[in-house]
Amino acid sequence: MKNLLSVIKLALLATLVFSLGACTQNDTNPEQQQENLVTPAVEAVQARYGSLPLVERFSGNVRSQNQVALYPEISGVVEQIFVQDGDYVEKGDKLVQMNTSVLEKQLQQAEAGYKIASAQLKQAKAGLTQIQNEYKRIKQLEEKDLTSQVQVDQIEGQLLSAEADVELAEARLNQAEYLVDERRNELNKAVVRAPISGTVGQRNAEIGMQASTDTQLFMIGDLSKLTVEIVLTENMLNQIQIGQTARILVDDRNGKEQVLTAELSRISPFLNEVTRSTEAEIDVNNENGLLTPGMFVPVDILFGESEQATLIPVSALYTDPTSGEEGVFIATSLGSEIEPVSDTSNNSNGPGAMTEPTPVEFRTINVLAEGRMELGVSGVESGQWVVTVGQDLLSEGRTEARVRAMSWDRIFRLQNLQREDLLNEIMQERDTELSNVNL
Numbered sequence: 001m002k003n004l005l006s007v008i009k010l011a012l013l014a015t016l017v018f019s020l021g022a023c024t025q026n027d028t029n030p031e032q033q034q035e036n037l038v039t040p041a042v043e044a045v046q047a048r049y050g051s052l053p054l055v056e057r058f059s060g061n062v063r064s065q066n067q068v069a070l071y072p073e074i075s076g077v078v079e080q081i082f083v084q085d086g087d088y089v090e091k092g093d094k095l096v097q098m099n100t101s102v103l104e105k106q107l108q109q110a111e112a113g114y115k116i117a118s119a120q121l122k123q124a125k126a127g128l129t130q131i132q133n134e135y136k137r138i139k140q141l142e143e144k145d146l147t148s149q150v151q152v153d154q155i156e157g158q159l160l161s162a163e164a165d166v167e168l169a170e171a172r173l174n175q176a177e178y179l180v181d182e183r184r185n186e187l188n189k190a191v192v193r194a195p196i197s198g199t200v201g202q203r204n205a206e207i208g209m210q211a212s213t214d215t216q217l218f219m220i221g222d223l224s225k226l227t228v229e230i231v232l233t234e235n236m237l238n239q240i241q242i243g244q245t246a247r248i249l250v251d252d253r254n255g256k257e258q259v260l261t262a263e264l265s266r267i268s269p270f271l272n273e274v275t276r277s278t279e280a281e282i283d284v285n286n287e288n289g290l291l292t293p294g295m296f297v298p299v300d301i302l303f304g305e306s307e308q309a310t311l312i313p314v315s316a317l318y319t320d321p322t323s324g325e326e327g328v329f330i331a332t333s334l335g336s337e338i339e340p341v342s343d344t345s346n347n348s349n350g351p352g353a354m355t356e357p358t359p360v361e362f363r364t365i366n367v368l369a370e371g372r373m374e375l376g377v378s379g380v381e382s383g384q385w386v387v388t389v390g391q392d393l394l395s396e397g398r399t400e401a402r403v404r405a406m407s408w409d410r411i412f413r414l415q416n417l418q419r420e421d422l423l424n425e426i427m428q429e430r431d432t433e434l435s436n437v438n439l
Contacts, residue, residue, distance in 0.1 A: 039357045041402045042390030044331050045313055045411050046340065049382035052306040052369045056240065058230040060248065060299040062291050064221030065283065066196055072098060073189040075212045078205055085203045089194045089220070096192040096205050096217055103190060107183040114176035121169035128162040135159050198222040201293075226291050227265075228282040230299055234271060237278070239303045242267055246282045247300040250290045258290055264301060306369035309376035313411045317375060318391040320362070327364040328380060329387035329394050331403050334358060338385070340407040354402040360387065360394055373412055 080097035083089060138155045141147040194200075202219035211217065228248055232240055241264070248260040265283040272278065282299065284291060291297070316328050334355070369376035380386060385403065387394065388411055394401060 039400055039402055040390055040393035040398060041354055041404065042329070042360075042387045042394065043404050043406045044334070044385040044387045045316070045406050045408060046338075047310050047312050047380050047382055047384050047386050048408070049308065050311055051308055052311060052371045052374055052376040053302050054239075054304045054306060054369070055300045055302055055372045056236065057372060058232075058299045058301065060228040060230045060282070060297045062226055062228050062293055062295040062297060064198070064223060064293045065225045065227050066198065067219065067221035067293060068195055068198075069216050070095065070192060070195070070218040070220060071213055071216055072096070072192055072211050073213065074098065074103075074186055076100075076102075076190065076210075078207055078209050078211055078217075081203075081205050081207060083200050083218070085201050087200050089197065089200055091194055091197045093194045094191055095194055095200070098190040098192070098211070100187055100190045103183065103187045107180070107187055110176070110179040110183040114173070114180050117169070117173040117176040121166070121173050124162070124165040124169040128159075128166050131155070131158050131162040192217060194220060196220060196222065221293060223289070223293070224286055226284045226286045226293065228262075228284055228291075228297065228299060230280050230282070230301075231277050232267065232280050234276045237267070240264065240267070240280065240301055241303070245302040247302070248282070248284060248291070249298045249300070250295070252290060260284060260290065300372060306371075306376045309368050309378065310380050310382050311374045312377055312380060312386050313388050313408070314371075314373060314375055315411065315414070316386045316388045317365075317367070318362075318387075318395070320395065325364050326367070327362055328377075329360050329362055329391055330380065331355075331385040331387065331401070332359050332361055334385040334403060334405070335383075338403075338405040340405040340410075354404045356402065357400040358403055359399060360401045360403075361399070362394070 076098040078096060079099045082094050082096070089095065135155045135158075138147055138151055142152055198220045199222075200218050200220050202216070204215070205211070205217040209215075228246075244264045246262050246264050248262065250258055250260065252258050262282050262284045265281050267280045268278045270278060312328060317326060318328060319326050338355070363379055365377040365379035367375050367377055385405065387401070387403075388406065390401070
């Protein structure tokens with residue numbers, strides 16, 4: 001409603017400009033000029049019959065569908081950086097190299113320990129073999145009653161000890177091998193690689209910085225497939241459903257508004273116990289690159305259509321400040337013979353000719369359905385011309401106005417304009433009119 005009021009106020013300024021243009025055209029009769037000064041100039045559009053798209057507007061938060069924050073797996077000093085913000089990388093590409101001097105020394109120590117453990121195992125196995133041979137000899141002598149029980153018990157003890165030495169040496173070798181693998185793995189972790197294919201951003205890595213496992217170095221995401229998140233209240237869940245059309249509004253590089261059409265993809269079934277709201281997601285193909293993760297964009301969800309009714313632009317609705325009645329001003333004598341001005345009209349003589357003074361009247365209406373750009377109403381017939389710009393000038397009891405007929409596409413565009421854009425539009429039209437008068 002605030003945007004609507006802003007448009008109406010600026011439209012009043014447009015009306016004053018149009019009035020200036022009307023009274024400065026090639027009317028050389030002073031009496032005629034005086035009549036033009038007191039007869040307000042307005043814009044009007046022809047009401048039409050149809051169904052009104054039911055639209056709910058949301059604020060959407062854009063994020064990448066596959067978006068990953070990159071952290072080092074080990075602590076250390078950043079030695080090299082291979083990418084910059086905005087670079088596209090493939091999965092497995094090198095992004096950051098950490099300093100490895102300490103890790104390389106630790107690996108060398110682990111490999112040396114492995115060699116020592118391997119030699120100790122060989123030594124233990126050799127000792128076991130020697131004891132096993134001596135054990136066989138003693139057992140043969142025992143069978144011939146050529147040795148004492150003391151010697152037998154002694155060799156059996158030595159055999160058990162030698163076997164234990166081998167098992168201990170094998171365990172030490174396995175431990176040394178595990179330590180080597182661990183040191184090699186840590187050395188490999190010194191290189192931070194891309195876990196997915198995507199575009200790199202939010203660089204926080206700098207050469208020489210001390211980074212820990214809690215230091216975010218980059219953000220990486222697939223910018224071709226994005227998700228727009230919106231918040232639904234408890235009451236909206238009765239109307240908003242998965243699969244409904246979503247229109248995402250975003251400005252292109254030239255500042256022109258573009259509309260991306262998608263479908264509502266998912267709705268979380270769990271409501272927040274405090275806010276009584278939930279999140280919905282819209283998957284968007286971003287091949288044209290208009291959207292960027294982190295953007296805040298308007299999103300319109302179309303959840304159905306109203307019943308058939310007479311449709312008028314939102315800007316045509318006027319509230320009488322004295323009585324509080326809602327209604328529209330109608331140019332009662334205009335019909336289909338009037339050719340409306342559209343954005344595509346090629347009119348070199350200005351923004352469009354105005355009619356001679358024609359009767360207008362205020363008519364109260366009932367709003368049956370409300371969309372973002374149109375209203376479904378009763379009290380107005382399809383085909384009647386309703387004033388969209390200049391209602392304030394008609395509220396002073398005037399019964400006549402000079403009317404410029406406008407098309408629906410132009411009205412919609414004006415309703416979409418921001419305040420600065422609308423002012424620029426008005427000034428350009430004023431300059432065009434004045435230049436034509438001077439010619």
